Amino acid sequence: MSSNADIYHEMIVDYSRHPSNFGKIENPTIQYHDSNPLCGDSIDIFMNVENDSVSDIKFHGRGCAICMACTSVLTEIVKGKSIEDARKIQKNDVLGELGLENLQAVRIKCALLSLKVLKYGLYSYLASKDANADALKQEASSLY
Numbered sequence: 632m633s634s635n636a637d638i639y640h641e642m643i644v645d646y647s648r649h650p651s652n653f654g655k656i657e658n659p660t661i662q663y664h665d666s667n668p669l670c671g672d673s674i675d676i677f678m679n680v681e682n683d684s685v686s687d688i689k690f691h692g693r694g695c696a697i698c699m700a701c702t703s704v705l706t707e708i709v710k711g712k713s714i715e716d717a718r719k720i721q722k723n724d725v726l727g728e729l730g731l732e733n734l735q736a737v738r739i740k741c742a743l744l745s746l747k748v749l750k751y752g753l754y755s756y757l758a759s760k761d762a763n764a765d766a767l768k769q770e771a772s773s774l775y
């Protein structure tokens with residue numbers, strides 16, 4: 632019988648080999664890039680917005696297994712969500728999917744890079760039209 636830890640480990644390996652929503656979107660509504668130099672993770676997130684919802688999301692780049700798995704999970708969570716719901720996504724929404732809630736501090740950047748990119752990306756989109764957008768920027772910069 633395999634433990635939860637084994638199952639989560641298998642999910643992470645699987646996502647790193649076959650990431651979800653991997654690729655690029657031409658002329659996306661939102662594009663944002665960031666990297667985690669300590670590990671070498673570097674990702675771009677592309678989103679199309681239609682009727683205040685994320686109609687499509689893809690990511691491109693390279694990263695360790697944890698980064699690729701968390702970015703895959705994040706894109707699955709975000710796809711189809713309204714901007715309002717997407718901006719409310721918290722770190723444990725992503726970490727919990729892969730059993731990573733108690734990840735060591737050195738790896739947390741790998742796990743949360745994509746959430747940071749998402750929040751900064753949404754901020755860059757909302758900054759001009761939403762008076763509350765600054766809260767999003769604040770959240771993104773305090774993730775890790």
Ligand SMILES: [Zn+2]
Pocket residue numbers: 667670671672694695696697698740741
């Ligand atoms: Zn990493």
